[in-house]
Amino acid sequence: MMAQQTADVIVIGGGITGTSAAYQLALRGYRVTLLEKSYLAAGGTGRTVGLVRQHYSNEITARMALRSLQVWRDFEQAVGGDVGWVQTGALFIVGPHDLEGLKANIALQRQVGINTEFLDAQAVQALAPYLNVEDIGGGAYEPDSGCADGVMATNAYASRAKDLGATILQGVEVTAIRSAGGRITGVKTSQGDYSAPVVINAAGPWGARLALGVGYETPVEVSRHQVAVFQRPEGLASQHPFIGDFVQGFYLRPETGRLTLSGSLEASEAANKVDPDHYAETVDMEFNIEMAEFTEHRVPAMSEAEIRKGWAGLYDVTPDWHPILGRMPGLEGFICAYGWSGSGFKMAPVVGEMIADLVTGEKLCPIDPHLFRFERFAEGDLVRGRYSYSIIG
Ligand SMILES: Cc1cc2nc3c(=O)[nH]c(=O)nc-3n(C[C@H](O)[C@H](O)[C@H](O)COP(=O)(O)OP(=O)(O)OC[C@H]3O[C@@H](n4cnc5c(N)ncnc54)[C@H](O)[C@@H]3O)c2cc1C
Numbered sequence: 001m002m003a004q005q006t007a008d009v010i011v012i013g014g015g016i017t018g019t020s021a022a023y024q025l026a027l028r029g030y031r032v033t034l035l036e037k038s039y040l041a042a043g044g045t046g047r048t049v050g051l052v053r054q055h056y057s058n059e060i061t062a063r064m065a066l067r068s069l070q071v072w073r074d075f076e077q078a079v080g081g082d083v084g085w086v087q088t089g090a091l092f093i094v095g096p097h098d099l100e101g102l103k104a105n106i107a108l109q110r111q112v113g114i115n116t117e118f119l120d121a122q123a124v125q126a127l128a129p130y131l132n133v134e135d136i137g138g139g140a141y142e143p144d145s146g147c148a149d150g151v152m153a154t155n156a157y158a159s160r161a162k163d164l165g166a167t168i169l170q171g172v173e174v175t176a177i178r179s180a181g182g183r184i185t186g187v188k189t190s191q192g193d194y195s196a197p198v199v200i201n202a203a204g205p206w207g208a209r210l211a212l213g214v215g216y217e218t219p220v221e222v223s224r225h226q227v228a229v230f231q232r233p234e235g236l237a238s239q240h241p242f243i244g245d246f247v248q249g250f251y252l253r254p255e256t257g258r259l260t261l262s263g264s265l266e267a268s269e270a271a272n273k274v275d276p277d278h279y280a281e282t283v284d285m286e287f288n289i290e291m292a293e294f295t296e297h298r299v300p301a302m303s304e305a306e307i308r309k310g311w312a313g314l315y316d317v318t319p320d321w322h323p324i325l326g327r328m329p330g331l332e333g334f335i336c337a338y339g340w341s342g343s344g345f346k347m348a349p350v351v352g353e354m355i356a357d358l359v360t361g362e363k364l365c366p367i368d369p370h371l372f373r374f375e376r377f378a379e380g381d382l383v384r385g386r387y388s389y390s391i392i393g
């Protein structure tokens with residue numbers, strides 16, 4: 001069949017990664033067509049908790065988080081549109097045996113310019129008097145961090161991309177990636193063929209399946225991750241920072257309406273492997289109860305909280321919990337950007353820039369994606385964080 005439409009670049013997937021990439025490419029004058037099989041933010045992005053933190057233990061990811069935070073905080077000016085940004089601050093607490101690692105991470109983060117500080121248990125208590133600190137060694141506090149809304153952010157990027165001339169199509173499923181003579185030629189879709197010399201696979205949990213169609217076995221497992229939602233009792237603080245509790249392996253994230261979202265920080269959650277097209281999208285009662293128990297231990301006054309609702313979403317997890325982001329070897333014009341392993345939302349502003357650099361060959365973004373190349377798995381050169389206390393990189 002003749003290709004319906006030609007573009008410089010086709011982006012597969014209308015989540016936060018695909019829309020940020022489409023925006024950055026349109027900004028650089030490229031003709032971009034983004035194809036989304038259902039609707040914008042239908043994947044992991046629509047179910048995200050939306051935390052934008054900077055607590056990373058690798059210099060590259062810490063720099064990426066900081067550069068992205070600067071966009072989230074000032075999105076209206078930097079990109080345009082409302083992403084529901086709320087500066088909550090973020091507090092990460094660890095047990096005594098993880099203090100050394102925490103302090104080393106804080107030093108690394110401060111070195112790259114992140115506003116973070118070490119708090120001993122007493123200082124944590126002073127910051128958040130409602131916390132039980134009896135079993136913690138200390139914490140890292142980032143006052144500038146906060147949360148944004150996945151659906152609002154995706155739509156903001158998409159609409160800015162459209163303003164700049166990008167074509168954003170929903171309800172169009174890519175059924176195959178086309179190539180000839182070692183080069184990308186376009187895609188086949190549920191609504192005909194599209195041609196372009198560059199295809200960006202930003203299909204999140206569905207990305208590995210699409211790559212397999214052109215011969216790449218990317219090591220990505222899809223797993224189900226739940227979020228429990230509690231309503232705080234009246235009288236408890238009207239707001240609280242994001243709290244990452246590495247003693248119990250869970251988090252608390254404030255939401256409007258006196259709500260608090262809660263979920264796991266344990267790598268073992270990735271064992272809940274699912275088919276991304278058929279999985280339970282609601283929260284299990286046992287999960288609600290487990291999170292309620294952790295919450296009550298950390299914030300005793302939450303024993304009066306009510307369970308309100310919850311949901312489950314998908315992570316696309318790689319063996320080292322870092323993404324595959326780069327040009328794929330042996331197929332000119334094929335770029336993969338998935339495998340975010342539960343951490344892809346906050347990074348989207350800088351990832352859009354990195355993808356645009358990969359396409360254009362420019363170096364407008366100061367961060368090199370080499371660390372995330374697909375070849376690292378075969379080379380045994382996995383990305384390692386410096387600490388062992390959690391999955392968060
Ligand atoms: C419960 C939960 C909490 C999270 N909390 C955080 C957090 O606090 N902070 C953070 O940074 N990250 C968080 N994450 C992770 C983050 O949300 C994801 O890493 C990020 O949203 C992934 O975005 P994406 O665009 O890469 O993928 P997705 O949002 O999954 O988008 C992929 C899109 O591709 C489309 N698609 C798939 N196949 C095709 C096809 N063949 N043709 C066309 N379109 C296709 C899908 O419909 C989908 O819309 C969380 C995730 C979950 C599930």
